[in-house]
Amino acid sequence: MTEYLAFVEEIGITSEGEFIYRFDFSLDKDIVWGEYWNIAPAVLVPDIKPDKKCLSKSFKITSPYKLETACKNSCFSMQDCIDGIISICFPNIEEEYTEIDGKPLFFNFGEEYEFVVSKINKAGFKIFDEEIIDSSNKNAIESFVDDNNASSDDIDGGDYYDDNNNDNDDF
8 A cells, every 4th residue: 555745743853963853654645634734834833743543654764964844834834735835844955955866855745655765765864663553543543643752772772852952861
């Protein structure tokens, strides 16, 4: 079954200074939605996330470069992301960034899982903590998106810092 990119969120920074992002996927891109996804700008909605019931898979990556995410955008809504007006994840072109085939690396809502993984691998980013969700299991759905923090064991035994700059090395 094909899965589609539904959401990307920055969740922390490793002790080595790499950024951690969570990529969420859905089996049906037409059902992906979240509370207040029509509000612009998306950054005004605290803790904006997709409805957990529409997600099927998730993984985390580490990137040496900071990426911008649609959920933290100060101009557009998540609906604009679904409509293709803004990418779901993209570089700040005023900072150092990765290029793929001579173009800045970016991810669009609804891109197929294999295509997303291919771009991540070409960029040299590390994928970890892949999860598959059983949508018939209510407990699995609840913990799927709620568990946003990477553990120090997830990242080569190193420490990480969450996006609030709290030291989390005491796991």
